[in-house]
Amino acid sequence: MINRLIEPTSGAIRIQGRDTSTIPGETLRRGIGYVIQGHGLFPHWTVARNIATVPRLLNWDAARIARRVEELPDLFGLDPDVYARKFPHQLSGGQQQRVAVARALAAEPSVLLMDEPFGALDPIIRAKAREDLFALQRRLGVTVVLVTHDMEEAIALGDRIAVMDRGRLMQYATPAEILARPAPGYVERLVGDAERPFRLLSLVRVGEAAAPGEAEGAPIPEDASLREALSELLMRGASSLPVVARDGRPGGRVALEAILAHARLAR
Amino acid sequence: MRWAAPVARLAAAALLLALILAPDAFRPVFEPLTENGAPAIYNQGSLLALTLDHLGLVAASSLIATVVAVLTGVFVTRPAGAEFLPLSRSVAHIGQTFPPVAVLALAVPAVGFGVKPTMIALVLFGLLPIFENTVAGLRRLPESTLEAASGMGMDGWRRLALIELPLALPVILAGVRISVVINIGTATIGSTVAAKGLGEVIIAGLNSSNTAFVLQGGVIVALLAILIYDALGFVEREAARRAGRA
Numbered sequence: 001m002i003n004r005l006i007e008p009t010s011g012a013i014r015i016q017g018r019d020t021s022t023i024p025g026e027t028l029r030r031g032i033g034y035v036i037q038g039h040g041l042f043p044h045w046t047v048a049r050n051i052a053t054v055p056r057l058l059n060w061d062a063a064r065i066a067r068r069v070e071e072l073p074d075l076f077g078l079d080p081d082v083y084a085r086k087f088p089h090q091l092s093g094g095q096q097q098r099v100a101v102a103r104a105l106a107a108e109p110s111v112l113l114m115d116e117p118f119g120a121l122d123p124i125i126r127a128k129a130r131e132d133l134f135a136l137q138r139r140l141g142v143t144v145v146l147v148t149h150d151m152e153e154a155i156a157l158g159d160r161i162a163v164m165d166r167g168r169l170m171q172y173a174t175p176a177e178i179l180a181r182p183a184p185g186y187v188e189r190l191v192g193d194a195e196r197p198f199r200l201l202s203l204v205r206v207g208e209a210a211a212p213g214e215a216e217g218a219p220i221p222e223d224a225s226l227r228e229a230l231s232e233l234l235m236r237g238a239s240s241l242p243v244v245a246r247d248g249r250p251g252g253r254v255a256l257e258a259i260l261a262h263a264r265l266a267r
Numbered sequence: 268m269r270w271a272a273p274v275a276r277l278a279a280a281a282l283l284l285a286l287i288l289a290p291d292a293f294r295p296v297f298e299p300l301t302e303n304g305a306p307a308i309y310n311q312g313s314l315l316a317l318t319l320d321h322l323g324l325v326a327a328s329s330l331i332a333t334v335v336a337v338l339t340g341v342f343v344t345r346p347a348g349a350e351f352l353p354l355s356r357s358v359a360h361i362g363q364t365f366p367p368v369a370v371l372a373l374a375v376p377a378v379g380f381g382v383k384p385t386m387i388a389l390v391l392f393g394l395l396p397i398f399e400n401t402v403a404g405l406r407r408l409p410e411s412t413l414e415a416a417s418g419m420g421m422d423g424w425r426r427l428a429l430i431e432l433p434l435a436l437p438v439i440l441a442g443v444r445i446s447v448v449i450n451i452g453t454a455t456i457g458s459t460v461a462a463k464g465l466g467e468v469i470i471a472g473l474n475s476s477n478t479a480f481v482l483q484g485g486v487i488v489a490l491l492a493i494l495i496y497d498a499l500g501f502v503e504r505e506a507a508r509r510a511g512r513a
Binding site: 025026029038039040041053087088103 | 411415418419420425434
């Protein structure tokens with residue numbers, strides 16, 4: 001509905017303050033990146049031609065398109081010299097997915113719509129694709145609207161989560177808010193299972209719970225989540241872990257009690 | 268046996284050329300089939316000219332049938348034309364069910380003898396496979412590809428020209444191939460209404476009870492059909508490769 005492939009029956013959708021119903025559908029869609037489940041790449045076009053889809057629709061000049069087609073695959077860890085001439089069926093599932101995202105970003109849209117983009121990937125590639133998307137979003141600052149059935153995914157990626165049930169908006173809040181104070185009914189059932197404390201921990205970085213001090217064993221990076229820290233502690237049978245800062249210096253220690261305190265904050 | 272297909276192909280092509288260009292060389296083969304000293308080799312005109320007329324007739328009628336069938340197929344797969352799908356399907360089926368001989372019988376009083384009634388019969392007879400394949404090819408495209416095309420901001424025409432037709436092309440070409448081959452055979456009946464073609468050889472043989480003529484015309488038509496079917500198969504596979512399927 002955001003890109004008006006489905007027209008809203010009532011109400012208005014505004015992008016940067018502009019009512020989308022005042023913009024012609026095709027023009028609107030050329031300004032919005034779109035990634036669907038199962039990548040939707042055009043099988044008869046090369047990777048380069050696929051990425052150039054929207055720039056060509058926008059009548060960019062050839063040199064500008066060529067430059068974009070050069071730099072985008074790079075951003076996704078795909079060597080343009082190797083991949084530009086390949087066809088989608090010659091790529092692995094993860095590569096197809098990355099090309100699909102590259103294609104959606106080609107014309108520098110301010111909004112990127114993703115409809116279950118990782119649904120067709122196996123779990124390991126999916127985790128990688130998720131991390132890549134997160135890093136990319138932080139780098140480009142593009143607004144990503146991502147539809148998923150996977151609560152873990154929503155919590156891991158979302159700055160804000162809108163929970164929908166049968167076409168109705170049940171709650172719209174930050175992941176921490178949704179976990180701490182889920183709306184009664186559907187949202188409560190969705191997040192209120194045995195996983196909830198772990199999900200809470202996954203939102204907090206080790207650095208936030210670290211205290212000065214020292215501990216035995218291999219250190220854990222400060223931007224790891226508390227969930228990972230807890231898992232390490234359980235496996236080692238220890239009660240605290242040394243923390244290492246991003247620049248490699250010691251960052252104190254994180255103790256079991258501090259982690260547990262963060263899991264309880266919910267109440 | 269990788270060499271078997273090219274060898275068979277070459278042999279068929281060589282045989283066809285020999286039959287058309289140097290028919291007298293086959294006198295010993297056809298002689299035993301004649302009676303009462305009738306000629307063994309067709310002697311009422313140039314076989315080459317008849318073959319070219321025949322191919323011209325098939326090419327023209329297939330071209331018309333392709334244009335009409337593809338346009339109709341595209342139209343009925345658009346939202347605006349969807350309600351015409353059952354109607355056009357019925358028309359195409361009637362065209363196929365109606366015997367070409369009957370079409371000739373009806374067309375001659377209306378348009379006279381010669382090429383015209385034959386063209387009408389061949390076009391009607393050739394529509395169905397192309398139409399059905401166009402519809403099937405366009406409908407079978409993956410939903411995600413079409414959604415991606417629209418979602419990127421392609422309008423209906425661009426989506427059709429850039430995405431749908433190129434991807435459906437192999438299936439459409441398969442329909443054209445079937446239609447062309449059917450019409451290579453069917454075009455022989457055009458000779459009953461005085462359209463130039465290889466049917467003349469066969470009909471001359473039937474009229475004078477000369478099996479040699481019938482066989483000679485029949486073998487040339489059959490070889491043409493086989494070789495053209497084979498060649499169009501190449502085109503089709505190439506199109507499929509380009510569509511990223513093979």
